[in-house]
Amino acid sequence: MEIITGVERRRRWRAEDKLRVLAEAAQPGARTSEVARRHDISRGLLWYWRRQLRQGRLTAPHAPEPLFLPVQVSDAAASAPVAPTAATDPRIEIALPDGTLVRVGADVDAAALRRVLSVLRR
Template sequence: MEIINGVERRRRWRTEDKLRILAEIDAGARLAVVARRHDVSRGLIWQWRDAQRRGRLVVETPSFVPVHVVSALPGAEAMERVGGASCPGDALEGERSVEIVLPDGTRLRVAENIGAAALRRLLLVLRG
C-alpha cells in the first residue's frame, strides 16, 4: 500500500516501473487486469504505451561524469578581473565548457557535451 500525503496527491511512476507494467501487457495480460493489479488508470497506461511507441519512454543508462575538485575557488573580485573565464588549475582548460551558477552561489563547470541525464543527476546531488 502506498500512502500519499502532503500537497502532492499524485504518484510519480519511475520509468522502470512503467516499462515493467507495459511488459506485462506485451506478454499477453489484459490491460484492465494489469491496471487493477497496479492501481493505475487504464488511460494512463495507454499514455505510457503511446510514449513508448514514440521512443519517449526509455530507461537512461547510468554513466559516469568526470568531476574535478579544486582546493579553493577565487573570490568574486578575482572572477570579475578574469571575466569569469576560468579558475586556476581548471581541469576543463582547452575544452569547451559551460558554467552553471546555482542560486546559492555554487558554481558548476561541466563539459559542453555532458549528457542531459548526467547533468540532471549532478544537479539533484548539489541541491541536496
Template sequence: MEIITGREGRRRWSTPDKLRIVAETQEPGVAIRAVAARHDICESLLFTWRRQVREGVLRAASDMAMFMPVQMIGAAPTESMPSNPTPPLAASLRSTPTSGLIEIELGNGQHVRVGSDVNLGALRRVLAALRE
C-alpha cells in the first residue's frame, strides 16, 4: 500500500548538475529523450538548459570574469606630475545610465572606466595601485 501525504516540492538543480546533464546531451549518438528520462526531467527543461548554456546565461562559476576590463585614457606626461602625488579627496564619479559605465577621473589626469556592477574591493585595489 502506498500512502500519499502531499504534493512534492519542485526539485532544485544546482548549476554544476545542470551543466553535467547538458554535457551528456552533447555526446555523439545520445538522444535528449534518453537523458531526460534518465534524470527524470522534462525534455523541455533540458532544451531550456541547453539554450541557456548556448547563450552564456548558464555557465560554470570558473567561467565568470573576476575583474572588469579597465581602460586608461590620456595619462598626463610624467614631467608635469609631482614626485609624490597626493590622492584627491574625492574622485570625480560620473555615471552614464544608458551604458552602465562609471568613469573615475583621478587628480593626476588619469581616467578609469568600470562597469556599474564592479566589485568594490577590486576597484579599491586598482585605484590604490594607480595612486602609487
C-alpha cells in the first residue's frame, strides 16, 4: 500500500529500470498485468515501453564498448602431465581482471556464456 501525502508527481524511470521491467515481462509465462501491478505502472505504459524498444528509441545509455582482452593459450600437455579425461573433456578457462575464474566445457552454448559474462561484468 502506498500513501501519498503531498502532490503526486510523475515518476522518472531510468532506461535501465524500464529495460529490467520489460525483460521481466518477456519471461515465459509472465503476465503483463501482473508485472505492471508489481511495479505500480499501467499496462499501457508497459506496452508503450515495448513499442519504444522495438523502434530503437529505448536503449541502455551507458552500454560499454566491446573490448578485446589479452588471451594466454597454454599447452597443458607440455607443462604438466594430463589426465586421460582431459583429451575427451576439453575446457575453456576465462580469467577476468578482478580474479574471477570461469571454466566451461567446449560445448557451452555461446548465448549462455554471453549471459554469464554479462552478469559478471556488473
